[in-house]
Amino acid sequence: MSIRAILFDFGGVINNMRWDVAQRLEDEHGLERNSILKSLYGNEEWREVEEGRGDVMQWAINAHRLLEEEAGKKLPPLHQQWRDSWHPIDENIELIRALRAGNHYKVSILSNADLSLEQRIKETMDIHHLFHDIVSSAVVGVSKPKREIYELAAQRLELEPEDCVFIDDADRNVVAAREVGMQAVHFRVDEGHVLADQLAELGVRPG
Numbered sequence: 001m002s003i004r005a006i007l008f009d010f011g012g013v014i015n016n017m018r019w020d021v022a023q024r025l026e027d028e029h030g031l032e033r034n035s036i037l038k039s040l041y042g043n044e045e046w047r048e049v050e051e052g053r054g055d056v057m058q059w060a061i062n063a064h065r066l067l068e069e070e071a072g073k074k075l076p077p078l079h080q081q082w083r084d085s086w087h088p089i090d091e092n093i094e095l096i097r098a099l100r101a102g103n104h105y106k107v108s109i110l111s112n113a114d115l116s117l118e119q120r121i122k123e124t125m126d127i128h129h130l131f132h133d134i135v136s137s138a139v140v141g142v143s144k145p146k147r148e149i150y151e152l153a154a155q156r157l158e159l160e161p162e163d164c165v166f167i168d169d170a171d172r173n174v175v176a177a178r179e180v181g182m183q184a185v186h187f188r189v190d191e192g193h194v195l196a197d198q199l200a201e202l203g204v205r206p207g
Contacts, residue, residue, distance in 0.1 A: 003183065003204055004163040005132075006099060007153055010111035010121075012169030012189065014092055019190050021085040025078050031071055036082055039066040050112045052138040088125060089189055095196050098206035100130050105204070108133040110153045110166065112143045133157060144168070145176030154182075165202055167195065 011017050022036045040046065040063045048054030060079065068075050100107050109131055111117060117136040122128040135153045137143035142152070154161045161181035168174050169188055177184040185198045199205070 002163075003105070003165050003202060005106040005108060005154070005157050005159055005165070006199070006204060007108045007110045007164055007166040007182075008092075008096065009166075009168040009170075009173065010109055010113060010117060011086075013167050013187055013195070014089060014096075014109070014127075016087050016089050016189055017169075018082070018085040018087075022082050025082060029071055029075055029078065031067065035067060035070055036078055039063045039070075040079055047143070049114050050137045050143045052115060052141050056114050056116075088127075092189075092195050093127060093130075095199075095206065096127075096130050099204075102207045104207075106132045106157045106159070108135065108153060108157060110135045110144070110149065112137040114138050144170075144173045147176065147180045150177055150180045150182060165199070165204060167198075 008014055023033065025031075026033060026035055045054055045059045045062060049056055049059050063079055064075070064077065067078060096107055099105050107130065109121070113136045115136070115138045117138070118128070118134055121134060128134070133153070133156050135149065135156065137149060140149065140152060142149045144150070150161060150166065154164050157164070165183040165185065166174070166177040167185045167187050168177070169186070171186055174184040174186045183202055185195070185202070187193050187195050187198060
């Protein structure tokens with residue numbers, strides 16, 4: 001079956017999460033590698049937030065507390081410093097723009113995120129018009145890698161999973177997409193991947 005839709009993760013695929021900045025902050029403050037990531041996203045509180053049930057402010061407070069406990073000292077707001085370094089991956093946004101303009105594919109976002117995602121896409125980045133749909137885990141109440149969210153994303157485009165290719169920077173989410181019948185691409189901007197080339201290998205090209 002030919003590909004009729006491309007589904008993009010947001011963080012790591014559309015937005016560069018700057019893992020190098022997180023590592024630099026950890027080194028500067030004597031933290032173990034990946035401490036910033038794990039304190040934010042590697043806990044049950046985040047899973048509640050990303051499925052729309054948790055308290056975002058309390059989650060952020062507790063994540064900072066976890067970092068200070070690990071460091072054994074007071075710390076500046078490292079999570080916010082890291083998040084402030086994030087920026088759009090311009091070449092991927094231009095690719096999305098070209099895919100949408102060609103009218104051959106439906107283009108969607110499928111992302112684990114808190115309730116602010118759609119506002120950020122619309123008001124901060126002003127790219128909401130490039131997408132036929134946005135599936136945010138906090139809005140729909142289910143998160144990757146649960147199969148239901150992949151099936152829902154395809155259904156909302158009036159397609160079958162087999163009609164879609166999904167792109168994510170987390171390997172487990174890529175594996176889960178394949179398990180529901182989607183083709184999938186593991187994209188890592190920090191490893192120099194070129195998404196246009198990865199999609200072209202699957203026969204997906206703008207125009």
